[in-house]
Amino acid sequence: MSASADPPKPRGRSTACRAALLLATACLFLWLGTALWFQLSATWNTAGSAAAALAGLTVAVLGWRRPRRGWLALVLVAAGASLWWMSIKPSNERDWAADVAHGVTGEVVGSDVILHNVRHFAWTSEASAIPRWETRRYRLDELRSVDLFSSVWGNPAIAHTLIGFGFADGAYVVFSAEIRRERGEMFSEIGGFFKEFELVMIAADADDIIRLRTDFRGEQVSRFALKLTPEQARALFLSYLARANELAAQPEFYQTVTTNCTTVIFQLARLVEPGIPLDWRILLSGYLPGYLYEHAIIATDRPLEEIKRQAILAPGATLAR
Incomplete structure (x- = not known):
């Protein structure tokens, strides 16, 4: 055929x-x-x-x-x-936005810690401020309190987390792992998956970094006192200092899921207490207070909802302890 x-x-x-x-x-x-x-x-x-x-x-x-x-x-x-x-590598040398122009660094001198580039901006609006970068000295043996700040601006499941340290002489400093934006650049959760931003450790005065969120950005900021021993508080402070010095020496990219403000806190906390368990609320950071409550890291003498309600800071609230 x-x-x-x-x-x-x-x-x-x-x-x-x-x-x-x-x-x-x-x-x-x-x-x-x-x-x-x-x-x-x-x-x-x-x-x-x-x-x-x-x-x-x-x-x-x-x-x-x-x-x-x-x-x-x-x-x-x-x-x-x-x-x-x-081939795309992180850098500390870019034209940075003013509020992240400097990451904190420091050194331990005896029982004192000297921090360089502590931010103390006088904000006049959400986008404008009188810039001030200061060198400050803190006495480690006078460290008295550690607070976690949780700042929610939209989705209640997502919060920016910061850690504040209070000293007997009234000094107070807040550490925050943040995206390092270039001048004119805007934050993007999706961009955080694609090497869009570096990671920077900011140390700031509470009247700067907290009031920016409560008074000018209109975010809901809550403050939770952490139940740490003096040894744990000291170790946590020093772990923040070490992490800041690492980032200054070797830059890293911010990553929306694996290297963000909350995961950095968890990594540092594990240096202090290796047994702290991993939990989904580490990623969905808006629910982090519930995680802290379950593990008695914050007060547990009242129902969680009452503690959360009383933790909310009003604009203009007194911040230093």
């Missing part, structure tokens, strides 16, 4: 292979397009993301017609993207 046979239809295994290739291609190029959006300048980010989308479509069409060539193209793109991604 001279009639030519129809080409065989793709079998189940071939169809599954093509479907897997399409899924892998979509995931890779979605990631690549988003990474280019956040890594390229505003002049080029749209073009870069569009180019990634076009390249992804090309690989998908090629892969559907010729799966082996499609997989080869995908592997080559993934290898190139990985090399590019690994």
Whole structure:
């Protein structure tokens, strides 16, 4: 018979292979397009993301017609993207926004700690302030209190967490692990997954860093006294100092889930008390007070809801203990 046979239809295994290739291609190029959006300048980010989308479509069409060539193209793109991604390194030398222009550093001198670049801005609005960076000295043997501040601005599941240390002479300093924005840059949770920001440790006067949130940003800030022994309080303070010096010497990227304000606190707390368990409320930091309550790290003499209600700071509230 001279009639030519129809080409065989793709079998189940071939169809599954093509479907897997399409899924892998979509995931890779979605990631690549988003990474280019956040890594390229505003002049080029749209073009870069569009180019990634076009390249992804090309690989998908090629892969559907010729799966082996499609997989080869995908592997080559993934290898190139990985090399590019690994080449992006954090830096401490950028044109930083004024409020994160300096990270705190310090040293221990006998029983004293000297902190450099303690922020003490006089805020006049949410976006403007008279800048002041100061060198301050604290007596470790006079450390009397440790507080956790939880600041909620939108989604109640997400909060920025800060730690304040009070001393017998009335001195008070607040540590905050924050994103280090460049001048004119805005925070983005998604950008935090794509090396958009560095991490910086800020030490600040409470009248600066807390009042900025309560009085000018309109955030709901709560203050919880932590039940720590003097040895634990001292160790926690020194762990913040060590972490600040590490970031000054070796910059790191902020990462929305794994390296943020709350996970830094948890990592430092584990240096003080290795047995503290991991918990989902470490990530959903708005629920962190419940975690602290369960482990008796804050007061437990009243119901949790009452403690949370009384912890809320009103604008203009007295902050130093």
